[in-house]
Amino acid sequence: MGRLFAIEIIYRGIFQKTLARNISRAIVLAAHKEGxxxxxxxxxxxxxxxxxxxxxxxxxxxxxxxxLEEGMAKYEPKDVDITICVDDTLAKGVESxxxxxLQPVNKLLKPGGTLIVTSRLxxxxxxxxxxxxxxxxxxxxxxxxxxxxxxWVYKDDHTDVRILGAIAKxxxxxxxxxxxxxxxxxxxxxxxxxxxxxxxxxxxxxVTVKPTQGNPEVPFKFDLPKxxxxxxxxxxxxxxxxxxxxxxxxxxxxxxxxxxxxxFKKFSTRTMRPVVDFDTCIKCTLCWLQCPDSCFDVTPExxxxxxxxxxxxxxxxEAVCPVPNCVTMVNESSFHDNASQWVAWRxxxxxxxxxxxxxxxxxxxxxxxxxxxxxxxxxVPEMLDIATKG
Amino acid sequence: MATVVKHDPTQALDPFKSVKKLPLEEYFTSxxxxxxxxESALLMKLMAxxxxxxxxxxxxxxxxxxxxxxxxxxxWVVPWMHTQLGSSGSAALGTAAALKVLMRKGKMKNEPINxxxxxxxxxxxxxxxxxxxxxxxxxxxxxxxxxxDNESYANTDIQLSGSxxxxxxxxxxxxxxxxxxxxxxxxxxxxxxxxxxxPECKYVSTISMSYGLHxxxxxxxxxxxGGPTFVHSLDPCPKxxxxxxxxxxxIGELAVxxxxxxxxxxxxxxxxxxxxxxxxxxxxxxxxxxxxxxxxQGRFAHFTADDxxxxxxxxxxxxxxxxxxxxxxxxxxxxxxxxxxx
Numbered sequence: 001m002g003r004l005f006a007i008e009i010i011y012r013g014i015f016q017k018t019l020a021r022n023i024s025r026a027i028v029l030a031a032h033k034e035g036x037x038x039x040x041x042x043x044x045x046x047x048x049x050x051x052x053x054x055x056x057x058x059x060x061x062x063x064x065x066x067x068l069e070e071g072m073a074k075y076e077p078k079d080v081d082i083t084i085c086v087d088d089t090l091a092k093g094v095e096s097x098x099x100x101x102l103q104p105v106n107k108l109l110k111p112g113g114t115l116i117v118t119s120r121l122x123x124x125x126x127x128x129x130x131x132x133x134x135x136x137x138x139x140x141x142x143x144x145x146x147x148x149x150x151x152w153v154y155k156d157d158h159t160d161v162r163i164l165g166a167i168a169k170x171x172x173x174x175x176x177x178x179x180x181x182x183x184x185x186x187x188x189x190x191x192x193x194x195x196x197x198x199x200x201x202x203x204x205x206x207v208t209v210k211p212t213q214g215n216p217e218v219p220f221k222f223d224l225p226k227x228x229x230x231x232x233x234x235x236x237x238x239x240x241x242x243x244x245x246x247x248x249x250x251x252x253x254x255x256x257x258x259x260x261x262x263x264f265k266k267f268s269t270r271t272m273r274p275v276v277d278f279d280t281c282i283k284c285t286l287c288w289l290q291c292p293d294s295c296f297d298v299t300p301e302x303x304x305x306x307x308x309x310x311x312x313x314x315x316x317x318e319a320v321c322p323v324p325n326c327v328t329m330v331n332e333s334s335f336h337d338n339a340s341q342w343v344a345w346r347x348x349x350x351x352x353x354x355x356x357x358x359x360x361x362x363x364x365x366x367x368x369x370x371x372x373x374x375x376x377x378x379x380v381p382e383m384l385d386i387a388t389k390g
Numbered sequence: 391m392a393t394v395v396k397h398d399p400t401q402a403l404d405p406f407k408s409v410k411k412l413p414l415e416e417y418f419t420s421x422x423x424x425x426x427x428x429e430s431a432l433l434m435k436l437m438a439x440x441x442x443x444x445x446x447x448x449x450x451x452x453x454x455x456x457x458x459x460x461x462x463x464x465x466w467v468v469p470w471m472h473t474q475l476g477s478s479g480s481a482a483l484g485t486a487a488a489l490k491v492l493m494r495k496g497k498m499k500n501e502p503i504n505x506x507x508x509x510x511x512x513x514x515x516x517x518x519x520x521x522x523x524x525x526x527x528x529x530x531x532x533x534x535x536x537x538x539d540n541e542s543y544a545n546t547d548i549q550l551s552g553s554x555x556x557x558x559x560x561x562x563x564x565x566x567x568x569x570x571x572x573x574x575x576x577x578x579x580x581x582x583x584x585x586x587x588x589p590e591c592k593y594v595s596t597i598s599m600s601y602g603l604h605x606x607x608x609x610x611x612x613x614x615x616g617g618p619t620f621v622h623s624l625d626p627c628p629k630x631x632x633x634x635x636x637x638x639x640x641i642g643e644l645a646v647x648x649x650x651x652x653x654x655x656x657x658x659x660x661x662x663x664x665x666x667x668x669x670x671x672x673x674x675x676x677x678x679x680x681x682x683x684x685x686x687q688g689r690f691a692h693f694t695a696d697d698x699x700x701x702x703x704x705x706x707x708x709x710x711x712x713x714x715x716x717x718x719x720x721x722x723x724x725x726x727x728x729x730x731x732x
Contacts, residue, residue, distance in 0.1 A: 259467075
């Protein structure tokens with residue numbers, strides 16, 4: 001029996017669909033240059049993809065056909081040599097829209113395997129976001145602005161080929177840099193992309209993540225119903241009506257908190273979250289009314305508290321808010337919990353004000369796809385600069 | 391001749407006075423698996439809020455079925471049932487008829503219950519149009535058919551539908567190097583068609599989620615007026631229209647303000663332009679150029695200046711040449727049509 005190589009690409013649905021496909025396809029094409037057969041495929045359960053919801057794509061390569069067939073017989077690989085995470089906020093976990101609960105980003109990594117993350121951050125804050133793993137693994141940060149585009153217009157900022165260069169460095173048994181460069185030339189006919197892959201190969205460094213490092217929390221999970229608990233036909237209980245909220249200080253009740261789907265939480269669908277300045281809120285209702293995810297709880301005094309069990313980070317609340325800096329979308333990597341902002345504000349308003357200012361200051365704005373014609377052309381040079389410098 | 395139509399009383403659903411007077415309760419809540427910034431999910435939320443707790447919702451296949459009731463979980467608070475892709479009309483009629491007969495026979499409490507069947511543009515304007523049409527000719531049953539139009543088969547990754555606008559990029563109309571415009575059909579005029587073709591239907595309207603209060607009051611009117619009614623919502627779709635989800639609200643406004651999506655209602659046969667559309671028609675505000683709408687969406691990124699001009703000319707035609715501007719394309723004389731060269 002020969003050797004089987006498995007690589008998974010964890011990406012944001014739709015935003016990075018083309019990117020993930022480009023990477024996983026090119027992995028197989030590069031391996032093919034060395035006579036290794038392989039297959040690239042998206043995870044069935046992620047289709048049809050939704051904007052932002054984590055999804056996976058796999059590249060399976062083997063040294064011979066029989067080994068490949070054995071590897072392909074699985075719905076998805078049980079373990080992988082490399083996990084590629086093309087958005088750093090996915091380090092918090094993967095909550096697929098298929099029914100898995102929240103899975104740690106490093107779950108499928110073999111002991112000693114490598115997690116490649118594209119990010120502007122250093123390794124430490126990303127390690128802190130990843131759940132702890134019993135066995136040590138390597139982490140490689142590919143300096144990059146996480147590349148988001150949409151279904152029709154692709155942002156060609158070389159993220160795809162830079163990751164291929166990084167793989168050649170980490171797993172030389174799979175393919176050499178030379179094979180990667182040959183595959184890139186065949187696929188894109190672009191000498192600059194070939195150079196970008198070589199730069200990533202040269203500059204890549206990894207750090208070892210020990211079992212004592214990372215987020216110690218148990219990932220969100222739930223029990224699947226037993227077959228005898230399922231209703232006749234496909235009848236499922238509806239969500240109960242919601243209830244009033246209680247003020248943590250005065251214990252006054254009022255407002256409204258809807259009950260929510262208990263199994264799908266959107267904890268890892270968002271790349272940003274709204275930070276609300278309750279002192280400047282004019283209670284216009286627009287964030288609450290226009291939120292497609294009903295994520296705002298209405299507090300007893302009529303404020304709107306974005307509940308992090310339901311927010312998927314679309315940013316509509318910020319877009320409709322008429323007060324400057326009252327609702328600001330802040331990069332998800334700046335937060336370590338999903339606690340209520342309103343409770344924090346009720347406990348200590350001065351402290352909260354400082355917290356809001358700090359979060360807003362470094363809010364790390366990011367682009368979630370197409371905003372206007374010509375936007376990607378403006379963004380690519382900055383990325384190519386990073387690609388050149390490594 | 392005395393009327394033979396006997397529909398049961400409906401719920402008294404007065405218009406909401408302002409956004410500050412809205413009920414806080416949600417009957418379609420969080421935890422659905424839609425995209426970030428999904429305007430159709432917002433439509434479901436506001437529709438349920440407008441209708442209230444005594445409501446039955448039926449959903450034909452599409453995003454709002456697959457995303458909201460998947461893997462043994464849901465975000466519906468009110469009762470909901472799936473129906474086949476083309477059968478929103480029959481499901482609405484059947485449910486309304488069943489309620490009527492169960493109440494008449496005393497098998498359930500006699501009370502007005504809202505029946506709403508929703509369908510996407512694929513399920514409604516394409517596949518379900520005959521069933522919807524049949525339902526709108528049955529005046530004795532109280533039900534609302536709500537079409538959420540994201541201008542494609544969005545659930546299955548954006549194939550073009552009869553509602554897809556001219557030139558848009560979809561899985562079935564990807565622009566190539568040789569041919570740029572792969573979709574030459576104009577959007578089906580569903581609301582106008584339903585109103586013109588069903589004289590007994592008491593209420594047809596068009597809405598947009600960017601004008602939430604207006605939309606909710608329109609749906610409340612549709613539920614309270616009695617008999618079968620039809621409401622058509624244009625829902626910007628970040629996935630299929632290819633834009634940053636934070637723009638969802640703005641793109642909905644642009645659709646109305648550029649005149650691409652006229653808001654109107656036809657109540658007991660009387661046509662009334664509503665909201666911003668009314669202000670545009672009255673000359674109080676200017677129609678924005680469609681360029682503002684098109685250049686914010688990746689599905690039109692392949693458009694040349696000629697394509698944009700052509701799109702504008704067709705919208706202008708809708709406003710200036712149609713006998714009922716923006717509503718029904720009857721004209722006084724034949725117009726020349728010259729699409730841009732490929």
